[in-house]
Amino acid sequence: MDKRVGKKTVVFQNPPEIIGGYNVVGPKEGKGPLNAHFDYVLPDTYYGKKTWEKAESAMIEMAMNEAVKKHKLAADDIDYVLAGDLLNQNTTSNYALRQIGRPFIGMFGACSTMALTAAVGAMLIDGGFAGKVLCATSSHHETAESQFRMPTEHGNQRPLTAQWTVTGAGCLVLGKGESGSGQGATIHITAATLGCAIDYGQTDANHMGASMAPAVADTLLGHFYDMGTGPESYDLIVSGDLGNLGLELLKELLDKSGFHTLDNIQDCGCLIYSADQDVHAGGSGCGCSAVVLSGYLLDRLRKKELRKILFVGSGSLHSKDSLLQGESMPGIGHGVVIEVMDH
C-alpha cells in the first residue's frame, strides 16, 4: 500500500504509538498556566552548570534519560535518537548525545524541530527501520538571546511583536504501536505533512510569528487538500510558536485561502505563558512546542478531552548573519496528526 497521499502527506499504515513523553522547563515557564503538565521545573536557569549552554544540554539529556526511564525502557531499546536545537551546529543535542550512546540523527527545523523529529521518527518506525525512537528538542532563553539577539544583560526595550524564547526541553518516545499497556486507548501519530520553506519577505527578527504564519498556512492547506479534510475534522489544530500576532495572521491567511477556522485553533506560544508574564507576543523556541506537546497536549489526549489533533511545529529559518546580509526569513511548518485509538 502506498503510504503517500497527495503531494506532501504520508498516512501511516501501522500508526506509530506515542508511548509517552518527558519535559523539563525553566522557572519562568514553571510559573505559567501549564505548570501542572511539566515533569520537572528547574530551580534556576543554570541548573548547577557553569554556562547556560551546558545547562541547556543537561536539560535535553535529562528529558531523554527520564523519558526512557519513565516508560520502563532501557537505552538499548531505542534504535534512533532524533534531536535538534537552536544553537550553532545543534551543539546542545550533540553534546547531550555523548552520554546517551544510541545512533543519533541530528535534525534542524528551528522551532519546528519537535514536529519534524516526530514526523521523521514515525516514518522510521512505520517504514520498518526502527522499533522505538526518541524525538527530542530544547531551547533556552539565555542561550538563544545571545545567539540570535543581544547579550543577555544588555538593556533594551523588547518590541511588542517580540516573543520570549522558552527555556525547556521535551522528549517523546515513539514505538511500534503494540505497547499492550492494556489501558484501552493509546495515542498514535497517524499522518504527517512535512512543510516547504516559505518566504514572504519578512525581515524582522523581533516579529517571527509573521515569517512563520504563511509557512504554517501552506502546510495546513497542503494537508487539508491531500487528506480531503478541513479544520472541522480536528478537535484542535495547534501551531508551534506563532505567538498571538502570528496566530492572528494564520487565521486570516487560512480564511482568505478558503478555510474558516473556528475556535479549534491554538498556538503553543500563546498557551505557555499568561498575560501577566510580560512576554509580549508569546513564547517561542524549539522547547515551546516540545514541552506543550509532551505535557499539556499529551495529557489532554490521554484524558480523551481531545481525540484528534493536528500539531504543526513552526520554525523561522534565519540566522543572525543572514539578516545582516539583507536576507529575509523563510518560515517552515511541519505537521503531524495525533489521534487517540481505542482498543
Added chain:
Amino acid sequence: MSVLVKVTPQEYEEMNKKIQPKPKLIRNCAMAFVVGGGICLVAQILINVFLYLGIALKEAQILGTTSMIFLGSLLTGLGLYDSIVSLGGAGGILPVTGFANAMVSPAMDSKKDGYILGVGAKMFSVAGPVIICGTIVAFVMGLGCLIFR
C-alpha cells in the same frame, strides 16, 4: 511563495501592518523622562558631593561621570540594569550608564569563552559600532566646522 496560500506578499504586508500592536507612547515617554531624569539626578548629586568635598568643578564632573560608569557596570553585573532599561527605554540607554551596560553585558556573556578570545574580542560587539560611528561623525562635523567657520 506558496501556491496554496491565496495571499500575495504585498497583501500580507498590509495584513501584517494592521495587526501591529501600538506602543503606549505617552506612558513610554513619561517613563523615559523619569528614569533618564533619575539617573541624571543621581549624577548631579554625586557632582555636588564632590564639589562639597572641595574638588574643583572640572574634576568633580569627571569623577561624577566615572562614578556613574561604575554604577552602570555594577547594576549590569547584578543583573538589574536591563530591568531599568525595559522600564525606561531610551532614558536608560542614553546616559553614560547605558554605555557602561553596553560594554559590560557582552563582556559578561563572553566570559565563558575565555578572557582573550572571549571577553577581549567580544566586549565591543555592542558598543564598538557606536564608537566607530561616533568617531566618524565627529570627524565629518569637525571638518564641516573647519571649512564653514
